[in-house]
Each structure stands twice: as C-alpha cells, then as structure tokens.
Amino acid sequence: MELPVISDEQIEGLLCDLLRNYGYDFTGYSKASLKRRIIRLYALDKILGFTEFKYKILNDNVYFKRFVEQVTVNVTEMFRDPTFFKTLRDEVLPRLGTYPFIRIWIAGCSTGEEAYSISIVLKELNLLHKSLIYATDLNPTVLEKASLGMFSLTYMKQYSENYIAAGGKQDFSSYYTAKYSLAKFDDELRSKLIFSTHNLVSDNSFNEFQLILCRNVLIYFDRDLQHKVLELFDDSLEDLGYLALGTKETIDFSKIAKNYKRLPNDKIWRKGR
The missing domain is CATH 3.40.50.150 (Vaccinia Virus protein VP39)
Structure with missing residues (x-):
C-alpha cells in the first residue's frame, strides 16, 4: 500500500482542531510516531482528500472514536515483562x-x-x-x-x-x-x-x-x-x-x-x- 503524503502543517492543523473541538490534546505526542499512525489510517480508509478526512474526524463521532482508537497505542498483554x-x-x-x-x-x-x-x-x-x-x-x-x-x-x-x-x-x-x-x-x-x-x-x-x-x-x-x-x-x-x-x-x-x-x-x- 502506497502511503499518501501529508504535510506537518496539515497534521498540526488537525491536532489544533482536535484540541478545540474535543479537548483531546495530542500536541505533546512524539511527532514522528503520531504522523505515521495518522497517515496509516488515512491510507487505510481511502478517504478522497485530507480536507474530507479532517471534516469526518471533527464532525462524525463514530469516526472520531475510530481515529482515537487507531492513533493511540494499545499494545499490551497479561504479566508483560x-x-x-x-x-x-x-x-x-x-x-x-x-x-x-x-x-x-x-x-x-x-x-x-x-x-x-x-x-x-x-x-x-x-x-x-x-x-x-x-x-x-x-x-x-x-x-x-x-x-x-x-x-x-x-x-x-x-x-x-x-x-x-x-x-x-x-x-x-x-x-x-x-x-x-x-x-x-x-x-x-x-x-x-x-x-x-x-x-x-x-x-x-x-x-x-x-x-x-x-x-x-x-x-x-x-x-x-x-x-x-x-x-x-x-x-x-x-x-x-x-x-x-x-x-x-x-x-x-x-x-x-x-x-x-x-x-x-x-x-x-x-x-x-
């Protein structure tokens, strides 16, 4: 799967909107790993453009939940280490x-x-x-x-x-x-x-x-x-x-x-x- 190109400015704009709309502050997360996960979700869901992608996150509560689920890291196991x-x-x-x-x-x-x-x-x-x-x-x-x-x-x-x-x-x-x-x-x-x-x-x-x-x-x-x-x-x-x-x-x-x-x-x- 060829990953799309998304600029740092687009990511920053999305993070600011998430903070303003939902109170979710991702701005202190490691930029590189967060950007990787956002690009992966964007490519996976085959949304036509980044503007549409951002609109869906900010206006569709079900999709917003999916976004949070995909960009936060949920790797765990019982009695790990x-x-x-x-x-x-x-x-x-x-x-x-x-x-x-x-x-x-x-x-x-x-x-x-x-x-x-x-x-x-x-x-x-x-x-x-x-x-x-x-x-x-x-x-x-x-x-x-x-x-x-x-x-x-x-x-x-x-x-x-x-x-x-x-x-x-x-x-x-x-x-x-x-x-x-x-x-x-x-x-x-x-x-x-x-x-x-x-x-x-x-x-x-x-x-x-x-x-x-x-x-x-x-x-x-x-x-x-x-x-x-x-x-x-x-x-x-x-x-x-x-x-x-x-x-x-x-x-x-x-x-x-x-x-x-x-x-x-x-x-x-x-x-x-």
Whole structure:
C-alpha cells in the first residue's frame, strides 16, 4: 500500500482542531510516531482528500472514536515483562500490604490486561479485599473492552507462561471461564477495578496513590510532556509510594528524580529517599 503524503502543517492543523473541538490534546505526542499512525489510517480508509478526512474526524463521532482508537497505542498483554511482576509480588505489594488500604493507578491501561494481572497478584497475596485499582486511558473504546474482562482464548497459553514466570502459583485457567473463543475473567477480579477516561496531557490528579504504573506510554510523548506527566504522578503519589515505568523509560532527566530511589534491576522507583 502506497502511503499518501501529508504535510506537518496539515497534521498540526488537525491536532489544533482536535484540541478545540474535543479537548483531546495530542500536541505533546512524539511527532514522528503520531504522523505515521495518522497517515496509516488515512491510507487505510481511502478517504478522497485530507480536507474530507479532517471534516469526518471533527464532525462524525463514530469516526472520531475510530481515529482515537487507531492513533493511540494499545499494545499490551497479561504479566508483560514477568520479572517486573515478580518484583511487584515479592517486594512492592507485600510492603504496601501493611497499609490499611491500597490505592493503585494504572495510567494508559489500554484494554486492561495489566489491570487484571495486578488484581490476580493482589488476590494471591490476600490483599485484593483491601485494594482499589483505578485503570485509566484516553481511549474510551479500549476501556469498554477492558471493563468486560474478556480476552481471546488464543492468548491464554502465552499469558499462562508469563504468569508462571512472574511467580504465579495457581493454575492460571482457574481465573477465567472459557466462552466460545473468549476467556472471561472472574467477577471477583473485576470488582476492585475502576475503569475511566483520563487524559494525561490535560487532566489533573484525582486521588492519592501508593502505587502508580504507567508502562510504555511516556515513550510516545515529547520531553516537555514527559516532564509534565511525571510531575502529575509525583503529585498523585504518597510518600514511600512506588512509581513504575516501562523498560525504555526513566525519571532520571526530570525534576522529581531527586526525591526517588530506584529499586535494583527494575524500572520501579520509591518516593522519598
């Protein structure tokens, strides 16, 4: 498929209109990756011209939802990076287990696989009953899917292997029921999850947390926006709380770094040196 040529000025104009019309601020996203995804969608849908493309995004709510779904990155899996989840299981969550109540924020939760993974670990540590997991994303379409707790059965073999490598002790299939081609995860796991839209670019802190996870989201933001989001997390995290980022992400360049100490071997930092 030959990709069309779209200028940076056209992209900038579209982003400004999105901010004005919908309050969705993509202007701090990495320009190169965002432009790639916009061009891909434009070519995929074979719209006659860029003017028509922009008009459809701004005036057709159904197509706008498709646009957001396609240009935001929704790559995730259960117990992704098993060593990270093993550290949560062995070190982080047992410490938080001494608190009377545990509040966790998963920012950029996509279709919810990470949220259900955390819920499973909390259950196995006997902490789920006194925990609440806020799972947020910019994209309402993926949140609708996440709230169902249903994932393709074809992924369960991989997820089970990840779970075992992350220190899981149970039969992974005991956490879901097979329904046709889908695995439906137990209502008990879902009961402690709150899925809601939150825009890291423009929305404020909404609670105080002991653990914040935002893995593989910041890599799509430019440096200024990374600074802004890290300060939002700092405002939202209790002293002695934990901040977890993706394997290619860090807080080392930011103003908040001086108040955090990194755990060995993982991209997890504890607030308060």
